[in-house]
Amino acid sequence: MNYSPRRLDALRQALEQKKADGIIVSNPHNVRYLSGYTGDDSALLITRDGGYFYTDFRYTEQAAKEIRGLKLVQRKKSLFNAIAKTVAKRRMKKVLFESASVTFQQYQELTQAVPRSRLVPNWGAVANIRMVKDEGEIRAIQAAARVAETGFRRFRGMVKTGLDERVMANGLDFRMRALGAECPAFEIIVAVRERASQPHARPTRRILRKGEPVLVDWGARKDFYNSDLTRVLFTDRIPRTIRRVYEIVREAQRLAIAAVGPEVPAKQVDRAARQYIRKHGFGKQFGHGVGHGVGLEVHELPTINASSRHILKPGMVFTVEPGIYLPGVGGVRIEDMVLVTPNGCEVLTALPKAIDEMVVPV
Amino acid sequence: MNYSPRRLDALRQALEQKKADGIIVSNPHNVRYLSGYTGDDSALLITRDGGYFYTDFRYTEQAAKEIRGLKLVQRKKSLFNAIAKTVAKRRMKKVLFESASVTFQQYQELTQAVPRSRLVPNWGAVANIRMVKDEGEIRAIQAAARVAETGFRRFRGMVKTGLDERVMANGLDFRMRALGAECPAFEIIVAVRERASQPHARPTRRILRKGEPVLVDWGARKDFYNSDLTRVLFTDRIPRTIRRVYEIVREAQRLAIAAVGPEVPAKQVDRAARQYIRKHGFGKQFGHGVGHGVGLEVHELPTINASSRHILKPGMVFTVEPGIYLPGVGGVRIEDMVLVTPNGCEVLTALPKAIDEMVVPV
Numbered sequence: 001m002n003y004s005p006r007r008l009d010a011l012r013q014a015l016e017q018k019k020a021d022g023i024i025v026s027n028p029h030n031v032r033y034l035s036g037y038t039g040d041d042s043a044l045l046i047t048r049d050g051g052y053f054y055t056d057f058r059y060t061e062q063a064a065k066e067i068r069g070l071k072l073v074q075r076k077k078s079l080f081n082a083i084a085k086t087v088a089k090r091r092m093k094k095v096l097f098e099s100a101s102v103t104f105q106q107y108q109e110l111t112q113a114v115p116r117s118r119l120v121p122n123w124g125a126v127a128n129i130r131m132v133k134d135e136g137e138i139r140a141i142q143a144a145a146r147v148a149e150t151g152f153r154r155f156r157g158m159v160k161t162g163l164d165e166r167v168m169a170n171g172l173d174f175r176m177r178a179l180g181a182e183c184p185a186f187e188i189i190v191a192v193r194e195r196a197s198q199p200h201a202r203p204t205r206r207i208l209r210k211g212e213p214v215l216v217d218w219g220a221r222k223d224f225y226n227s228d229l230t231r232v233l234f235t236d237r238i239p240r241t242i243r244r245v246y247e248i249v250r251e252a253q254r255l256a257i258a259a260v261g262p263e264v265p266a267k268q269v270d271r272a273a274r275q276y277i278r279k280h281g282f283g284k285q286f287g288h289g290v291g292h293g294v295g296l297e298v299h300e301l302p303t304i305n306a307s308s309r310h311i312l313k314p315g316m317v318f319t320v321e322p323g324i325y326l327p328g329v330g331g332v333r334i335e336d337m338v339l340v341t342p343n344g345c346e347v348l349t350a351l352p353k354a355i356d357e358m359v360v361p362v
Numbered sequence: 363m364n365y366s367p368r369r370l371d372a373l374r375q376a377l378e379q380k381k382a383d384g385i386i387v388s389n390p391h392n393v394r395y396l397s398g399y400t401g402d403d404s405a406l407l408i409t410r411d412g413g414y415f416y417t418d419f420r421y422t423e424q425a426a427k428e429i430r431g432l433k434l435v436q437r438k439k440s441l442f443n444a445i446a447k448t449v450a451k452r453r454m455k456k457v458l459f460e461s462a463s464v465t466f467q468q469y470q471e472l473t474q475a476v477p478r479s480r481l482v483p484n485w486g487a488v489a490n491i492r493m494v495k496d497e498g499e500i501r502a503i504q505a506a507a508r509v510a511e512t513g514f515r516r517f518r519g520m521v522k523t524g525l526d527e528r529v530m531a532n533g534l535d536f537r538m539r540a541l542g543a544e545c546p547a548f549e550i551i552v553a554v555r556e557r558a559s560q561p562h563a564r565p566t567r568r569i570l571r572k573g574e575p576v577l578v579d580w581g582a583r584k585d586f587y588n589s590d591l592t593r594v595l596f597t598d599r600i601p602r603t604i605r606r607v608y609e610i611v612r613e614a615q616r617l618a619i620a621a622v623g624p625e626v627p628a629k630q631v632d633r634a635a636r637q638y639i640r641k642h643g644f645g646k647q648f649g650h651g652v653g654h655g656v657g658l659e660v661h662e663l664p665t666i667n668a669s670s671r672h673i674l675k676p677g678m679v680f681t682v683e684p685g686i687y688l689p690g691v692g693g694v695r696i697e698d699m700v701l702v703t704p705n706g707c708e709v710l711t712a713l714p715k716a717i718d719e720m721v722v723p724v
Contacts, residue, residue: 038564057649058561061689097466104469104483105461121466170539177532187545199420202400287419327423 001224002136003036005069010129011046021092022047023125024083024110027101029296030126032224035067043079044070045086045095054082080106084113096122124301131293131301132315138339140225141295141317144185145337145348147220148227151176152351159360161210161235165190165203168214176220185219185226185298196232196331199288199323210236210362213330219298226298228319229349230335234359242332245282245324246355249332252276252322256290260320260338260345266308273322274306282324291319294337316340317348363586364498365398367431372491373408383454384409385487386445386472389463391658392488394586397429405441406432407448407457416444442468446475458484486663493655493663494677500701502587503657503679506547507699507710509582510589513538514713521722523572523597527552527565530576538582547581547588547660558594558693561650561685572724573599575692581660588660590681591711592697596721604694607644607686608717611694614638614684618652622682622700622707628670635684636668644686653681656699678702679710 011034015023025031025044034044035053039062042055053070055063060074075082087095097110099121111119133141155172163171169188176184191201192208196215208214212235219228232246256273270290277286289305292298294317302310304318316339323333337348352358373396377385387393387406396406397415401424404417415432417425422436437444449457459472461483473481495503517534525533531550538546553563554570558577570576574597581590594608618635632652639648651667654660656679664672666680678701685695699710714720 039562061560062563099467099470100465102466103462104459104464104466105485107466107469108461108483121470123467166544170536173539174532174536177535183549198423200401201424 001032001036001038001066002140003068004134004136006134007034007129008046008051008069011126012048014125014129015046015048015096018096020094020096020120022087023096023122024102025098025126026079026106027098027126030098030130033126033130033296035070037063037066038224039063041079043083045083047090047092052083052086054079078109080109081113084110087114087117092117094118094120096120096125098126099123127301130295131310132313133295133317134315137225137295138315138317140223141227141337142348144181144220144222144225144227147176147179147181147222148185148218148229149349149351150179151181151220152216152218152229152231156233156360159208159214159233161208161362164205164207165192165195166205168208168216169203172216172218176218181220181222182224183221185221185228189215189217191215191331193330194328197325197327197329199325199331199333208235211239213239213242215331215333217333217335224296226294226296227337227349228294228298228335229337229351230321230333231351231353232332232334232358235362236359238355238359239330241326242330243355245326246332248277248280248282249322249324249334250353250355253320253334253336256320256322257336257338257345257347260312260340262312262314262340262342264312266302266304266310266312267306269312269320270305270308273320277322277324285324285326286322287325288323290322293318312340314340314342363394363398363400363428364502365430366496366498368496369396369491370408370413370431373488374410376487376491377408377410377458380458380484382456382458382482384449385458385484386464387460387488388441388468389460389488392460392492395488395492395658397432399425399428400586401425403441405445407445409452409454414445414448416441440471442471443475446472449476449479454479456480456482458482458487460488461485489663492657493672494675495657495679496677499587499657500677500679502585503589503699504710506543506582506584506587506589509538509541509543509584510547510580510591511711511713512541513543513582514578514580514591514593518595518722521570521576521595523570523724526567526569527554527557528567530570531565534578534580543582543584544586545583547583547590551577551579553577553693555692556690559687559689559691561687561693561695570597572597573601575601575604577693577695579695579697586658588656588658589699589711590656590660590697591699591713592683592695593713593715594694594696594720597724598721600717600721601692603688604692605717607688608694610639610642610644611684611686611696612715612717615682615696615698618682618684619698619700619707619709622674622702624674624676624702624704626674628664628666628672628674629668631674631682632667632670635682639684639686647686647688648684649687650685652684655680674702676702676704
């Protein structure tokens with residue numbers, strides 16, 4: 001797990017700005033990001049001048065090896081009970097908590113245990129820092145992208161008519177693991193023909209037949225960082241409607257990627273793709289945003305859609321994935337990952353996508 | 363996905379008892395259990411006389427095919443925004459919400475949107491129904507157990523010195539998928555020698571050498587239901603301390619399983635194992651409860667530990683998994699799944715566990 005103490009520095013700056021004595025970090029990805037810990041069921045309390053790491057019996061040995069610069073506390077009761085004890089003991093006045101990760105139940109437990117502290121809901125203190133990747137993270141994402149790409153190249157060789165979606169998904173999964181992925185970044189989507197009109201189809205026993213397209217949306221997780229790509233493969237002939245839609249989606253993606261650069265509002269990237277798709281009459285068939293940040297999570301900041309308020313900065317990594325979905329007929333989505341650079345952007349994935357290169361022999 | 367309309371009937375009975383007009387169900391496993399829906403990012407509002415299913419553009423087509431007896435609502439904004447609209451329109455007075463699944467942020471959104479309704483935190487309305495499995499669920503769990511067992515038998519043939527933990531974990535993963543598992547039920551644990559003292563060790567590049575034990579904790583997910591087992595394998599000789607500890611754990615497990623039956627307090631099952639382990643001087647090295655329910659989730663009700671208040675009922679399915687962990691030396695855990703029956707219990711898993719049967723050729 002890559003780690004940088006500068007992440008805690010940035011968070012402490014945010015505490016200072018918000019005049020808070022500390023922040024309770026319970027989102028597991030944020031815990032990993034800030035501590036270097038690779039296990040589960042743990043939480044942090046980061047203060048202005050230090051920090052605490054809370055875990056239980058099962059993870060104490062592992063945490064002692066992994067974490068740096070934080071005091072390790074082995075909880076006896078619940079995580080929030082242990083955190084509350086520190087908050088009370090240190091007489092902390094204003095403490096932030098992650099309102100999108102803390103459940104209502106945990107919130108109640110906390111408020112009852114520390115009636116003298118002011119608990120302030122916070123969204124984004126850590127997510128905003130995570131939005132811009134440091135060098136170690138970019139290397140980890142690139143490695144996750146390489147595994148996904150090489151896995152897909154090998155997977156292409158196995159795609160043939162007569163196989164079902166699930167067998168194909170397992171084949172891609174296995175190839176990525178053999179290349180060093182811990183696991184797929186998410187449940188791999190392999191959607192034959194009309195099933196591709198569901199943007200998040202789960203692989204079934206549906207068999208691929210000659211002349212049918214198959215949409216594959218996949219990624220690898222490696223050292224906890226993710227990649228995310230989509231390609232459509234064709235067996236033998238390419239249906240006419242799908243060819244037309246494919247070319248529109250591809251050009252829309254090209255336009256969106258061309259719009260990426262530092263200080264560009266994220267919604268402009270979405271607009272570049274959306275306007276083109278709309279102009280060709282498929283606006284209503286493109287129902288999701290054009291992209292999302294990728295890092296420790298497959299979906300994180302920045303948000304790249306029509307209502308995004310994010311401004312792109314060097315170090316941001318996100319997907320560009322326009323799509324057109326035709327219920328009963330099929331769907332096309334083309335997805336690549338980009339890194340914002342000081343001068344524009346770098347496309348992190350380089351698999352072929354020209355339509356005639358997407359045909360596999362039957 | 364197995365489904366029974368009786369689940370909604372049971373929930374409506376609970377609403378009546380609690381004098382509530384409805385319950386917001388947002389825990390994804392509960393959504394699946396009550397609706398038969400197999401996708402993500404959806405929620406329910408179950409009322410006394412009906413119910414609503416909320417999802418978005420990506421899942422509408424799938425939901426329309428899968429759900430029964432619920433009105434399908436395609437949300438435009440957030441899930442909780444859409445639910446709030448129905449609560450307001452139907453002028454519902456008292457509405458339960460799942461306090462362990464709803465985040466503080468969602469709670470705030472909801473209270474602001476329906477100032478005239480009383481929102482009451484609830485824990486367990488659905489979990490308590492799920493605790494007792496119906497016939498379709500028991501068949502699904504048995505199928506998930508079969509895949510895990512057959513996968514492990516084939517996996518044993520590949521275990522040999524020179525392989526690392528990760529390669530072994532991938533080998534077991536692949537074999538279960540080839541047998542029809544959707545995925546492992548959780549991240550497979552393969553822990554060589556001293557690494558087994560961490561009850562939740564993640565597979566590393568640590569290589570298995572001659573004379574070293576290896577602990578494997580694994581399960582399969584099939585049709586959304588899970589299985590969960592643990593075995594320890596030995597290469598060549600069995601270290602003396604580990605042999606002693608193994609026999610204690612095995613007898614503790616036998617005693618715990620013998621204690622299982624209808625109307626038995628769950629804590630008695632824990633006590634049966636714990637007393638025996640304590641008597642042999644390893645009480646402090648057994649730091650977790652003896653078991654947990656298994657179903658749509660790998661960890662669900664009933665809780666089988668020293669402070670559990672659950673009373674066993676026919677149809678409950680849970681693990682029995684005592685363990686002894688010796689930091690720096692190693693660990694032993696033996697885990698099987700049991701089903702409470704009207705007359706006692708049925709052990710759902712039947713892999714060998716006699717110590718001398720656990721040796722693999724090197």
